[in-house]
Amino acid sequence: MRGAVIHAPGDVRFETLDDPRILHPTDAIIRTAVTCVCGSDLWPYRGVEAIGDPHPMGHEYVGFVEEVGSEVTSVKPGQFVVGSFATSDNTCANCRNGWQSNCLHREFMSTCQADYVRIPNAQGTLVATDEHPADEFLPGLLAVSDVMGTGWYAALAAEVKPGCTAVVVGDGAVGLCGVIAARELGAERIIAMSRHEPRQNLAREFGATDIVAERGDEGIARVKDLTGGIGADSVLECVGTAEAMQQALQSARPGGNVGFVGVPHEVAIDGQELFFSHVGLRGGPAPVRRYLPDLMDRVLTGRINPGKVFDLTLPLDQVAEGYQAMDERRAIKALLTP
Amino acid sequence: MRGAVIHAPGDVRFETLDDPRILHPTDAIIRTAVTCVCGSDLWPYRGVEAIGDPHPMGHEYVGFVEEVGSEVTSVKPGQFVVGSFATSDNTCANCRNGWQSNCLHREFMSTCQADYVRIPNAQGTLVATDEHPADEFLPGLLAVSDVMGTGWYAALAAEVKPGCTAVVVGDGAVGLCGVIAARELGAERIIAMSRHEPRQNLAREFGATDIVAERGDEGIARVKDLTGGIGADSVLECVGTAEAMQQALQSARPGGNVGFVGVPHEVAIDGQELFFSHVGLRGGPAPVRRYLPDLMDRVLTGRINPGKVFDLTLPLDQVAEGYQAMDERRAIKALLTP
Numbered sequence: 001m002r003g004a005v006i007h008a009p010g011d012v013r014f015e016t017l018d019d020p021r022i023l024h025p026t027d028a029i030i031r032t033a034v035t036c037v038c039g040s041d042l043w044p045y046r047g048v049e050a051i052g053d054p055h056p057m058g059h060e061y062v063g064f065v066e067e068v069g070s071e072v073t074s075v076k077p078g079q080f081v082v083g084s085f086a087t088s089d090n091t092c093a094n095c096r097n098g099w100q101s102n103c104l105h106r107e108f109m110s111t112c113q114a115d116y117v118r119i120p121n122a123q124g125t126l127v128a129t130d131e132h133p134a135d136e137f138l139p140g141l142l143a144v145s146d147v148m149g150t151g152w153y154a155a156l157a158a159e160v161k162p163g164c165t166a167v168v169v170g171d172g173a174v175g176l177c178g179v180i181a182a183r184e185l186g187a188e189r190i191i192a193m194s195r196h197e198p199r200q201n202l203a204r205e206f207g208a209t210d211i212v213a214e215r216g217d218e219g220i221a222r223v224k225d226l227t228g229g230i231g232a233d234s235v236l237e238c239v240g241t242a243e244a245m246q247q248a249l250q251s252a253r254p255g256g257n258v259g260f261v262g263v264p265h266e267v268a269i270d271g272q273e274l275f276f277s278h279v280g281l282r283g284g285p286a287p288v289r290r291y292l293p294d295l296m297d298r299v300l301t302g303r304i305n306p307g308k309v310f311d312l313t314l315p316l317d318q319v320a321e322g323y324q325a326m327d328e329r330r331a332i333k334a335l336l337t338p
Numbered sequence: 339m340r341g342a343v344i345h346a347p348g349d350v351r352f353e354t355l356d357d358p359r360i361l362h363p364t365d366a367i368i369r370t371a372v373t374c375v376c377g378s379d380l381w382p383y384r385g386v387e388a389i390g391d392p393h394p395m396g397h398e399y400v401g402f403v404e405e406v407g408s409e410v411t412s413v414k415p416g417q418f419v420v421g422s423f424a425t426s427d428n429t430c431a432n433c434r435n436g437w438q439s440n441c442l443h444r445e446f447m448s449t450c451q452a453d454y455v456r457i458p459n460a461q462g463t464l465v466a467t468d469e470h471p472a473d474e475f476l477p478g479l480l481a482v483s484d485v486m487g488t489g490w491y492a493a494l495a496a497e498v499k500p501g502c503t504a505v506v507v508g509d510g511a512v513g514l515c516g517v518i519a520a521r522e523l524g525a526e527r528i529i530a531m532s533r534h535e536p537r538q539n540l541a542r543e544f545g546a547t548d549i550v551a552e553r554g555d556e557g558i559a560r561v562k563d564l565t566g567g568i569g570a571d572s573v574l575e576c577v578g579t580a581e582a583m584q585q586a587l588q589s590a591r592p593g594g595n596v597g598f599v600g601v602p603h604e605v606a607i608d609g610q611e612l613f614f615s616h617v618g619l620r621g622g623p624a625p626v627r628r629y630l631p632d633l634m635d636r637v638l639t640g641r642i643n644p645g646k647v648f649d650l651t652l653p654l655d656q657v658a659e660g661y662q663a664m665d666e667r668r669a670i671k672a673l674l675t676p
Binding site for chain 1: 431432435436437439440442495566567568580583591592593598601602603604605606607608609610612613614615616617618619620621622623625
């Protein structure tokens with residue numbers, strides 16, 4: 001089969017690879033329907049994260065079950081399935097507590113920009129649709145496997161509730177999905193921080209009521225202006241830099257909540273500042289599996305359309321162009337079709 | 339009148355001071371019924387916090403209203419009142435959100451180890467009892483004004499819920515009150531971390547089901563042993579050091595919660611560690627005012643007796659001995675009677 005391999009910063013190649021095989025009785029093999037490039041894939045692409053030896057890339061996937069291991073009974077060959085970037089047995093103590101992305105048997109997906117993918121912990125990870133979805137739903141279902149599930153978690157971690165005011169820091173695909181989540185969870189006012197007009201427009205389409213283009217202290221001051229001087233009830237941090245975390249923490253009102261889903265890079269939180277702010281803070285890789293049935297239903301009934309974050313579609317063999325377009329911010333998120 | 343003044347580390351003196359006066363129409367003057375020394379008073383006493391010029395000390399108080407400013411109508415001279423260490427107008431946006439300890443007009447109390455005390459924001463700060471309480475209730479009501487309210491907040495910030503497992507880090511008065519709070523809020527298992535036998539005994543009396551005497555990695559390992567290998571649902575951090583914060587964060591299960599109420603001293607939280615732990619974190623000076631009516635009722639009906647944390651009673655003029663006894667851990671908490 002063929003798949004993406006990263007060799008060095010800026011160097012993603014489309015190569016012939018060994019077909020994946022069932023390695024454990026809990027595995028499944030799927031044929032990729034669509035896959036994509038994630039904002040977090042840009043960390044190694046930009047040289048911010050070490051790459052080490054060349055290795056396959058990609059952790060977002062929807063597809064058709066090709067083969068299952070002997071212990072997998074919940075899905076069967078031919079079915080269309082959605083999974084999470086973090087696999088989970090869905091039976092361990094952490095899974096039972098709803099933290100499937102902290103499953104005691106978790107394996108992070110990392111080979112999904114390819115024709116075929118091996119899914120560990122398939123029984124607890126994959127959720128099948130009743131029938132094969134129409135093509136128009138594929139981008140939305142793919143978004144659910146990561147960015148929409150992550151935006152959903154950010155909103156829940158930020159304790160978005162009906163009538164509240166929410167701020168979304170970050171206008172990437174996750175931030176934009178965070179806007180969808182905040183609206184679905186009942187936020188009355190949704191302030192999207194973005195200075196890119198196409199993303200501002202999409203944020204508005206997804207439910208943002210206000211756009212703040214300023215950053216840093218000016219951005220915080222604008223949020224305070226919009227929130228009676230005290231800050232927002234809920235803030236979704238969807239970037240992962242120290243600047244974004246400061247923006248988020250200082251945009252929240254006393255006793256408000258920050259949900260952070262950007263993988264933190266050199267972020268340290270001052271204990272005393274956090275203390276006196278009374279802000280509640282929770283982050284992490286989203287437990288997407290917890291939300292899959294609900295979010296898949298919202299997509300398939302047309303209630304939400306997170307697939308709109310894909311503003312570039314490429315054949316899988318042009319995956320390198322997908323990385324480059326996202327790196328240069330020419331695209332929000334690149335969809336790849338095998 | 340007479341009151342405590344700190345001059346330098348280890349040097350607290352009992353001196354003659356000017357009687358407090360009404361400075362603003364929102365003030366009240368109370369005659370102290372009982373007051374006490376707080377664990378946080380030991381930070382300057384031990385030289386960990388700068389002292390600057392000599393200044394009065396004390397932020398915990400219950401007493402009798404002597405005089406009220408022209409805008410104070412909620413309490414009147416002669417009434418017995420309980421207040422919080424953080425004063426609040428109880429009408430601003432933060433107060434309405436339940437964060438009275440972040441009131442836009444907040445003033446922290448700092449002159450309470452004295453015969454008389456001026457209370458700013460008296461209207462929103464003071465809660466009167468229906469009648470003068472019997473002497474036996476004074477220690478409990480005094481505890482409510484700070485340590486019991488703070489332990490209560492720690493348990494709520496740690497999201498203690500019926501049936502959960504809670505860990506309390508710190509066996510000072512706040513930690514011990516945190517044990518009471520965890521029990522009242524329905525925790526099924528309460529693990530108190532303490533290596534001092536008298537405090538272990540009081541923790542058990544207050545509802546602790548398990549004692550862990552180990553600290554650091556051994557302490558964390560013991561908590562994991564007691565919690566099915568994954569950690570506790572809720573952890574109350576009641577110390578304020580970097581070591582205690584680590585102990586707390588690592589004792590919580592994935593997706594669990596840490597409530598931290600020890601004023602952080604040189605505590606930095608690593609963003610990536612917090613991220614991958616999925617632990618929720620909230621701290622701050624407790625919004626005691628929010629809990630006063632409920633906690634006063636629990637004391638006056640005999641449901642809880644946090645006054646037991648006072649294991650040393652001294653006349654106010656021996657306040658210096660109170661500091662010394664707590665510094666040397668000969669006493670958990672010193673009650674002072676004017």
